[in-house]
Amino acid sequence: MSNPVSEMRRRRTFAIISHPDAGKTTLTEKLLLFGGAIQMAGSVKSRKAARHATSDWMALEKERGISVTSSVMQFPYSGKVVNLLDTPGHADFSEDTYRVLTAVDSALMVIDCAKGVEERTIKLMEVCRLRDTPIMTFINKLDREGRAPIELLDEVESVLGIACTPITWPIGMGSRLKGVYHLLLDEVHIFEPGKNFTRQDSTIFKGLDDPALRARIGDEAWRELNDELELVRGASHAFSQEEYLAGQLTPVFFGSAVNNFGVQLLLDFFVEHAPPPKSHATTTRTVSADEPRMSGFVFKIQANMDPMHRDRVAFMRICSGTFNGGMKALHARTGKEMKLANALSFMASDREIVDQAFAGDVIGIHNHGTISIGDTFSEGELLSFTGIPNFAPELFRRARLKDPLKMKQLQKGLAQLSEEGATQFFRPLMSNDLILGAVGVLQFDVVAYRLKDEYGVECAFENVGVVTARWVHCANAKKLEEFREKAAQNLAIDAAGELVYLAPSRVNLQLTEERWPDVRFAATREHA
Numbered sequence: 001m002s003n004p005v006s007e008m009r010r011r012r013t014f015a016i017i018s019h020p021d022a023g024k025t026t027l028t029e030k031l032l033l034f035g036g037a038i039q040m041a042g043s044v045k046s047r048k049a050a051r052h053a054t055s056d057w058m059a060l061e062k063e064r065g066i067s068v069t070s071s072v073m074q075f076p077y078s079g080k081v082v083n084l085l086d087t088p089g090h091a092d093f094s095e096d097t098y099r100v101l102t103a104v105d106s107a108l109m110v111i112d113c114a115k116g117v118e119e120r121t122i123k124l125m126e127v128c129r130l131r132d133t134p135i136m137t138f139i140n141k142l143d144r145e146g147r148a149p150i151e152l153l154d155e156v157e158s159v160l161g162i163a164c165t166p167i168t169w170p171i172g173m174g175s176r177l178k179g180v181y182h183l184l185l186d187e188v189h190i191f192e193p194g195k196n197f198t199r200q201d202s203t204i205f206k207g208l209d210d211p212a213l214r215a216r217i218g219d220e221a222w223r224e225l226n227d228e229l230e231l232v233r234g235a236s237h238a239f240s241q242e243e244y245l246a247g248q249l250t251p252v253f254f255g256s257a258v259n260n261f262g263v264q265l266l267l268d269f270f271v272e273h274a275p276p277p278k279s280h281a282t283t284t285r286t287v288s289a290d291e292p293r294m295s296g297f298v299f300k301i302q303a304n305m306d307p308m309h310r311d312r313v314a315f316m317r318i319c320s321g322t323f324n325g326g327m328k329a330l331h332a333r334t335g336k337e338m339k340l341a342n343a344l345s346f347m348a349s350d351r352e353i354v355d356q357a358f359a360g361d362v363i364g365i366h367n368h369g370t371i372s373i374g375d376t377f378s379e380g381e382l383l384s385f386t387g388i389p390n391f392a393p394e395l396f397r398r399a400r401l402k403d404p405l406k407m408k409q410l411q412k413g414l415a416q417l418s419e420e421g422a423t424q425f426f427r428p429l430m431s432n433d434l435i436l437g438a439v440g441v442l443q444f445d446v447v448a449y450r451l452k453d454e455y456g457v458e459c460a461f462e463n464v465g466v467v468t469a470r471w472v473h474c475a476n477a478k479k480l481e482e483f484r485e486k487a488a489q490n491l492a493i494d495a496a497g498e499l500v501y502l503a504p505s506r507v508n509l510q511l512t513e514e515r516w517p518d519v520r521f522a523a524t525r526e527h528a
């Protein structure tokens with residue numbers, strides 16, 4: 001019998017945040033290779049290749065079964081169990097990408113050394129900020145010419161507002177790349193394309209004074225390295241585990257994912273320093289990860305392969321205790337007991353039926369629409385986790401029906417698809433429009449396709465003058481009523497019946513917030 005508490009402590013559950021093309025897929029593959037999940041690594045690549053070939057939803061549809069599998073990748077490494085949660089990135093970027101970050105204990109930020117901090121990374125980092133998620137940083141593509149390392153660290157510090165502690169430091173870059181120096185281990189790892197997979201496979205020098213090192217990298221590179229290190233040691237923050245865990249400081253690694261270079265140094269440091277499962281707040285109390293009774297929350301719902309069966313997989317992050325296949329658990333939203341049969345685990349290369357899972361793990365539960373995002377399952381005691389929000393969409397479209405008689409089906413379809421969480425649906429107070437909001441543009445094509453395929457409704461999406469949404473709260477009922485009247489033009493009701501302000505511009509939102517100081521405009525909404 002495994003000990004649930006020691007199993008929990010071995011878990012390292014994280015996600016990779018990056019801008020498209022920074023190297024997330026390549027790095028994921030390399031991490032899986034280190035974990036021995038080689039077959040899986042191939043499928044990550046081929047999935048992406050298929051996705052790149054077309055932005056057509058039909059192709060995505062075919063990929064759906066696979067993407068369920070690779071949504072969570074579990075592998076053992078160095079006595080730990082690593083759970084890597086995929087953050088959908090290119091065409092499949094959606095609100096799910098943000099919500100995955102509520103189910104991890106830490107994140108790994110990948111930055112392209114030529115491009116620095118990019119827009120998508122900034123947004124994902126904002127989401128991590130909401131929970132002070134600890135972040136490690138990998139600066140990738142060192143085999144190509146990029147920007148000066150010090151300049152990159154400055155940019156991370158100033159744009160993302162997080163202190164940087166370099167753990168490795170590059171020796172040259174692009175065609176002059178010689179290796180990296182590990183500041184804590186006091187070791188130089190030489191860059192050798194086609195090698196570097198493991199320590200045994202790498203040339204390593206201890207310290208900087210070995211004449212053989214100097215001969216290997218050349219006098220000029222050696223002197224430059226010593227000068228840079230003096231500067232770096234003087235100017236950067238010393239590594240502090242507490243500040244890292246508080247999300248205030250990020251350890252930084254340099255490397256080249258495609259060449260395996262610097263990846264194992266990152267992974268070794270990650271399993272040692274990244275946090276095990278943390279405690280989670282519920283509406284009544286905080287649940288500690290070492291509690292014996294099972295609890296968990298659903299952060300993602302995915303429609304399954306066969307649309308005719310409306311079968312869905314709910315992804316549940318386990319927060320405490322042991323999940324045993326077929327166990328019964330309380331479903332907080334309905335208050336009923338539910339048997340969690342045929343739950344899926346995501347071990348190595350295949351998804352398989354799970355017997356046991358521990359805090360930090362993610363399991364997939366089949367259901368026919370009874371489970372929603374944000375739902376809690378718990379053993380014995382009725383609990384309801386908080387902090388699994390909806391995020392304000394950034395793109396909005398008005399649904400235009402081809403056949404006006406199909407209004408009912410359209411409403412039902414939009415409501416059901418928004419329950420899966422990739423899109424949100426709003427009904428303005430002052431018109432009969434149906435407005436769809438998303439954070440990734442392909443989601444509109446996905447919804448149009450699925451409405452036709454699963455609900456028999458043909459519908460187009462046209463532009464509408466909305467740039468962002470805010471959920472409206474006001475403790476003063478009279479003020480709220482006044483606001484409802486005065487701002488009715490821009491107010492709508494979301495799928496959960498909550499009042500939402502649909503802002504026609506950023507300036508308008510700012511002015512409205514200033515004009516109504518008693519009203520709170522929230523960029524996220526907790527699931528009821």
Ligand code: G4P
Pocket residue numbers: 018019020021022023024025026027048089140141142143144255256257258259
């Ligand atoms: P993503 O998931 O973040 O979008 O990035 P992905 O790993 O797909 O990498 C984007 C491109 O960058 C890929 O090239 C990949 O091979 C390349 N890449 C990743 N790591 C490195 C690196 O360390 N050095 C260099 N030079 N390139 C790297 P591609 O041409 O788009 O795809 P492919 O033809 O290589 O598959």
